[in-house]
Amino acid sequence: MSDGRPAPGYSNTTHHQKVPDDQIKEWLMELISGSGYAYGYHKLTWALRRDYDLIINKKKVYRLCRELGILRRQHRKHVHHPRRIAKNRKITGSNQLWETDQIRLY
Template sequence: MTNSGDFIPDEQIEEFLMEAIEGDGATYGIKNLTQLLKDEHDLQINHKKVARLCKELGILLPQRQGNPKYPKRLVRNRIITAPNQLWQLDIKYGNIVGSRRFFFVACAIDVFDRSIVGYYRGPRCTAKDITGMLNEAIIRRQLQVIDDSNGRHCIVVRTDNGPQFISNLFGEFCEKNNVFHERIPPRSPNYNAYIESFFSILERDLFRRYEFTYFEEAYYEIDEFMEFYNHRRYHGALEECHP
């Protein structure tokens, strides 16, 4: 919970922790990570819960040895000239009014045409949920798994450092499908500006307009919004891509 009384799902706190250990909190123990969550994210949280989440994530100090099988690749500037060159991917959560229940929306946006190429919504959001969504998007867009002997990839996918994206399952999926996965530096949402902008629209045009009283209601409205956004909503920024 925040100091203003808003409930925050554990998944969001886990993302805060992953960002912390990727950045200034790389050498922090439980005590300092707890204080960081209080100071930087305005949370009311105790060290016992932080210790539990760190244990679940496998990021207690003696275990922080990275993942040599799937090394971290930092973002680099890219010139995007066509669809399916770069997708940005992130996760947003909403809540069921009057309860401590949350739902999650994971979306992948094509940087070139600004369309949502795939999305997932559900009461939890795991690496399995996200890789399933990405697999469907790759099939839907008829992308081929390219032989990478010449350094070519099926698609570049850019994410933050959330636990779903640094998991072995996500790494295995990217390797199997020859997806080049790059991660933005901590506290650098501008590197994922297109998906951040979309989530701002989703927050303004959907989450602030409706109070969801049960999950099925939220999922129905999300599905309707995605259909509207991809097929009927006017996208002024696309004028630059399609003169």
């Protein structure tokens, strides 16, 4: 299995100038030094596009951040859905309580 095509080592600006990945890494380090903890590779991608007129993909920014070791843990929201079981009813066998979804017809 191949690893895909090799990375070109540069990105283009909107003015058709090539910017090497090392320069982009410096810009990334500048962006995170002033922002504290409020950054992620999506936000960094938009900042590079806005501030430096780069044509760059979020996947490339993710790869560069991974190479620099500046990726933060992703916070996953754990949604707990409570089980809605018949309460205050004594059920001793099958077919004693049926529950259905409410359907609203307008």
